[in-house]
Amino acid sequence: MADDTDHTGDDQALRRLLEEAVADVHPPDRLIEIRRRTRRPARPQRRWLPVVVGAGAATAAVVAGAVLVGQLGRSGDDGPPVAEAPQDRAAAVYFVGEVPGGTRLYREFQSVPAASGTEAVTEALARLESDAGPDDPDYRTAWPAGSFGAVSVTDHEVVVSLNQPATRRPAGIAPAAARLGVQQVVYTADAALGRALPVSFEYAGTAARRVLGTSVPGPVDRAAQDRTVAPVNISDPSEGSSVDADFLVARGTMTDGVKKVDVLVQNLDDPGSSSAISVTVPGKAIQDGTLAVRGMLEWEAQIDVQGLGAGRYQLVVRAVRANPMAPVPMDSRTFLVH
Template sequence: MTSPRIFAAAGAVGAVVALGALAGCGDDEPSAGPPEPTSSSGPASEEPATQATDPPTGATDGGATAVPAYYVGDTPQGPRLYREFTRVAGVDRLVAAAAAVTTGDPVDPDYRSLWPRGRFASVATAGGAIEVQLADGGWLEAGSLDAQQAELAVQQLVYTLQGALGERLPIRVTYDGAPAATLLGVPVGDGLRAAPELDVMALVNVTEPAEGTAVGDGFTATGRASSFEATVPWEVLDASGEVVVEGFATAEGWADKLYPWTAEVDVSGLPPGSYTFVARTDDPSGGEGGGPTEDTKRITVR
């Protein structure tokens, strides 16, 4: 499979790299990154990461590596976080991850960032924590975000930075050389931690195929979900929206968090063209409560 986009950047001073240099894109597939932590309702530094990430597979090209970024999409439960992998080269992983949230644009058109565009002065590990330094006071207040949006935007940053690092380190926010009291109006004086997955994450997320992937006769679909009895139905839709291939995957668990799932998808009987892969949560209620959560990815069958 081939999938889109690579970020590249240059310029570093010691362990702290200024943001804002991230640029560039391409069509190569991301390579694997380090493990991603699961969320915790306790302090970020108390529990080790226990669940490995499932980044897109593929060969490393010129030192590029895959970094997870979390964006917002609409679900029956309201706005929730979805994960998208971005390939980066020539820049620190934390810098790239932060820039993907605040200055980047998701490839998937169903995703968006709640962050006002801009950059941090720096982001780096220091003293057993991830330290984020604000460039100015503009992000101390929520601005146009309401309280719920601000909380979710902060979780975007927390999940993204901890995922990029592969460690559940505490996150400290500083401004003008001192600890910041707020970030987007959210109190951060005691540091930041990840909220429980089921409180902020979409209940299904597709990792592969990535948005815009070109496939051959078949592909392995992967992702994470918390779905009834661990069942993850999936479909391939043609350009008219008709279901042309369907099946289901069984995740490794359900109910308490998101679990990995995998499906082998055979598209050898389809003519070349544009299609959409859809994975969703199982919905035994028949649509009560808003219906299933979905994640869609546009693909091209060669």
């Protein structure tokens, strides 16, 4: 069913977000530009287009959980102040997606109101509920609408109060995806805070022992990345981004077991008009300030869009495997060229 919601205001607000960086603990969360899509395009047969490898990722500024973007202007020294533009922050929100042989967490950046601490976690967790959810149609969430109540943050843990819908496993959610849904909260809360804290769940004023139908005996720690995070993840561009420059800089992460990725572009409006072209991009160690993040690498590529016609395109990033017969983890984003 088509989405008739008018997202024009969202698009205009998100285009005001400038290139900045946000920091998660493992791995750092980066933002180049956040733009929400207006609709989810169909995915026809692929046309592959050339990709140019970039010179390397720029060093990201380290901030505690969010980048705040806002402006306060004046019409002149003697004039009245111009109304302050609403501030936004880039929230790294984790969703469930498919990988060969199972499911893992994929990170997606969404623009939310500026906040820190408890409010930042509350805003980010609200995006996990099914009536908000991911921008990328390949992702999904295990959390039904109305799952979360109050949130509190102490020096030692995050306490999340649940409503009744969150105590049972939703229809259509497999047990493995429900268990991963618990980690959706842990990873998303860590990203909002910029540090790793265990998450305790409560229901009706007492410790919740069943979360999404999954047994939770106590506070939940962040699970190991190699068993939880997708082997390949696109950070930039965001789903539905518009490209107004000669090059689109694409960035993302990979687990250190991948080492290299193939970066490709397909034309969604004119499939089958050219053959596949692939460029291999090596991963590089992530540096979060002076902290080297273990277990993850980052990749970057510059895509020359000068020769592309206006239309819808899809960026596809695939892991390079030593065994060509092995299943290939991948991620994708749709972007627009005007």
